[in-house]
Amino acid sequence: DPEKYKFRTMRQNLSDAADVLDMQIEIIAEIVQNHYKLSASEFGDPTIQAQSEIHAVGRIVPESPSDESVNTESLALETSRMAGIGRRVRLNLTDVNEVSLFLGQIVAVKGKNADGDSFKATEFLPLPYPESPVSTADEIQTHQKALNGDPLKVTVITGPFTSNDSFDFSHLTNFVERLNTEIKPHALIMFGPLIDVTHPMIAAGTLPHFPHLKSQPQTLDDLFLKVMAPILKNIRSNIQVILIPSTRDALSKHAAYPQDSLDRKALQLPKNFKCFANPATFQLNEVFFGCSNVDTFKDIKEMPKGGNTSMRDRFDRVSEHILQQRRYYPVFPGGITKKLLPNTEGGNKVYEHISGADLDVPYLGLTEFVGNFTPDIILIPSEMNHFAKVEQNVIMINPGRFVKPWGHQGTYADISISAPDLDNGKLTKIEGPEPVYLHNVWKRARVDIANI
Amino acid sequence: GSGINGLQPLESTIPDTERFKDAANLKLNCPNCSATFDFGGIVASNYYSMSYNGLQCKKCEHLFAPLQINSQLERSIRSHISLYYAGWLQCDDPTCGNVTRQISVFGKRCLNDGCTGVMRYRYSDKKLYNQLLYFDSLFNCEKNKNCELKPLYHTGDRDFPQEKLNESSIKALTEQNRNLFESNRSVVQKYLSDCARRYVDMGSIFDFMQQR
Numbered sequence: 001d002p003e004k005y006k007f008r009t010m011r012q013n014l015s016d017a018a019d020v021l022d023m024q025i026e027i028i029a030e031i032v033q034n035h036y037k038l039s040a041s042e043f044g045d046p047t048i049q050a051q052s053e054i055h056a057v058g059r060i061v062p063e064s065p066s067d068e069s070v071n072t073e074s075l076a077l078e079t080s081r082m083a084g085i086g087r088r089v090r091l092n093l094t095d096v097n098e099v100s101l102f103l104g105q106i107v108a109v110k111g112k113n114a115d116g117d118s119f120k121a122t123e124f125l126p127l128p129y130p131e132s133p134v135s136t137a138d139e140i141q142t143h144q145k146a147l148n149g150d151p152l153k154v155t156v157i158t159g160p161f162t163s164n165d166s167f168d169f170s171h172l173t174n175f176v177e178r179l180n181t182e183i184k185p186h187a188l189i190m191f192g193p194l195i196d197v198t199h200p201m202i203a204a205g206t207l208p209h210f211p212h213l214k215s216q217p218q219t220l221d222d223l224f225l226k227v228m229a230p231i232l233k234n235i236r237s238n239i240q241v242i243l244i245p246s247t248r249d250a251l252s253k254h255a256a257y258p259q260d261s262l263d264r265k266a267l268q269l270p271k272n273f274k275c276f277a278n279p280a281t282f283q284l285n286e287v288f289f290g291c292s293n294v295d296t297f298k299d300i301k302e303m304p305k306g307g308n309t310s311m312r313d314r315f316d317r318v319s320e321h322i323l324q325q326r327r328y329y330p331v332f333p334g335g336i337t338k339k340l341l342p343n344t345e346g347g348n349k350v351y352e353h354i355s356g357a358d359l360d361v362p363y364l365g366l367t368e369f370v371g372n373f374t375p376d377i378i379l380i381p382s383e384m385n386h387f388a389k390v391e392q393n394v395i396m397i398n399p400g401r402f403v404k405p406w407g408h409q410g411t412y413a414d415i416s417i418s419a420p421d422l423d424n425g426k427l428t429k430i431e432g433p434e435p436v437y438l439h440n441v442w443k444r445a446r447v448d449i450a451n452i
Numbered sequence: 453g454s455g456i457n458g459l460q461p462l463e464s465t466i467p468d469t470e471r472f473k474d475a476a477n478l479k480l481n482c483p484n485c486s487a488t489f490d491f492g493g494i495v496a497s498n499y500y501s502m503s504y505n506g507l508q509c510k511k512c513e514h515l516f517a518p519l520q521i522n523s524q525l526e527r528s529i530r531s532h533i534s535l536y537y538a539g540w541l542q543c544d545d546p547t548c549g550n551v552t553r554q555i556s557v558f559g560k561r562c563l564n565d566g567c568t569g570v571m572r573y574r575y576s577d578k579k580l581y582n583q584l585l586y587f588d589s590l591f592n593c594e595k596n597k598n599c600e601l602k603p604l605y606h607t608g609d610r611d612f613p614q615e616k617l618n619e620s621s622i623k624a625l626t627e628q629n630r631n632l633f634e635s636n637r638s639v640v641q642k643y644l645s646d647c648a649r650r651y652v653d654m655g656s657i658f659d660f661m662q663q664r
Contacts, residue, residue, distance in 0.1 A: 207483075216519065
């Protein structure tokens, strides 16, 4: 519901934030109890001494509240208000061979608190993956007809769209030309920042004079209207463009995540542009897309324990965490970017705050998977290396940024999904009063990450 | 508060000097010579002057284009909002003083063992709102003309300006820069319009009248 993202910002209430953090533990506790068919009596309070082994669900937190750099030796488990009056207990992981943890993660763990001081874990119960979406035969046939048997083509690009030392949009101009004449997708998904408020030239005020303009832009919004919008307007009107903002977008006054959509009319963009919230879940034909524009892949500072866990690809582990936590950004507290300032006062390091995940905690419910099922394709742009991979039958993509910081060509993602066909055996039928079909997009899609 | 001593003056009746005493200055960088200085409206400064054609750096005489001011102003506002959303909390018990971004599922409870202090946002929404209002005041023509702005410097400061501006030139300069100031102000107003603190939640005030 896009209306829910229209809340006003800059007023977080600590009690509301705490309610949401408590609820997150309770929601997962219920999922775990149902999935593993445990009775309520098998759960206990891990913060108090007990003779017997119990199950507990809680949040992974640092042992010391002021500690931001943690490892598997210095973690604690936070209980919900109901399970352990919100107390935290040190986690002893000596008996656990393989596990991957991060701050903010909700976990289900089996173990014993023998001495009252720490909870000795014996086993982490993997959280069940959410279900995949389905469609009816009628819906599938409608989508098949609409495509005329051709594959559905979706292109994905992620800002920033200029280098760190210019406001030259020629890469974008050239790309729009290729989009119209060569790539010709059905849809273009475009992630912000369109105008990046952390751009070094914006901070220094060294924006150039634009010689081709009759009147110079006065504000950053004006800069978009006069310099960037004219380029975007050249995208052919039969290409549907979906804009997802970033909290670093100068064009958004809603500088918090979850984030309200941009205003298409204010940006003076034509009707083939659709502005969606951040995060957003939507359908193109039968395919469910989940889009979130906070850098989860960078910010999950995950702590693997055990040889088998550490050997796996980090993006695989992080992708599984996102699916298990059922939220696009399960890290808490959210990541921050700061810069060390040259002047140190009395030996103390002084930092300048640059940006961050900017979580509006009371509204984090809006960042959970919609309807408790997983999208077919999850797009989460990241500063880390671009990738496309299949994880638990979900396609996870980081298209990589469009222009590299020093002006080199960046990358984009090209997704091609064969039209759904009830007869070719690629859709899985689920029997019932009215049979429905799994989309199996991971079997039907091809993703290329290419240079712009 | 309870009783007459707990009464607080209306926010709008507090003079700006008092209201903005904790607000951070607006720092500007000269795009031409990289001199950085605090901008405090049309007031005397050793570093900049308001000319009839806009803001001018005293070191290199560069005349700022409106976008060169507005981009820095907007970036500055966004840094404040982002710092607010970093969500740093502080314990109000001075013997504890715990500073953290951890939030207990009982929000106000301090996470240090046995501490009975109350946790609060270190960068409160009130402070952020006042910060935005301060930036807004700098480009408010009426406040500039009436010399109601919070002073940048006090007598004895190293940077205390040598020259003073007289009232009639402030009035004339304000009028000459009205268009510029209106564009500067629109940048601040964009964020003030989204600031929930500005809007009173009637629902919660009249909560007690609802039938249960």
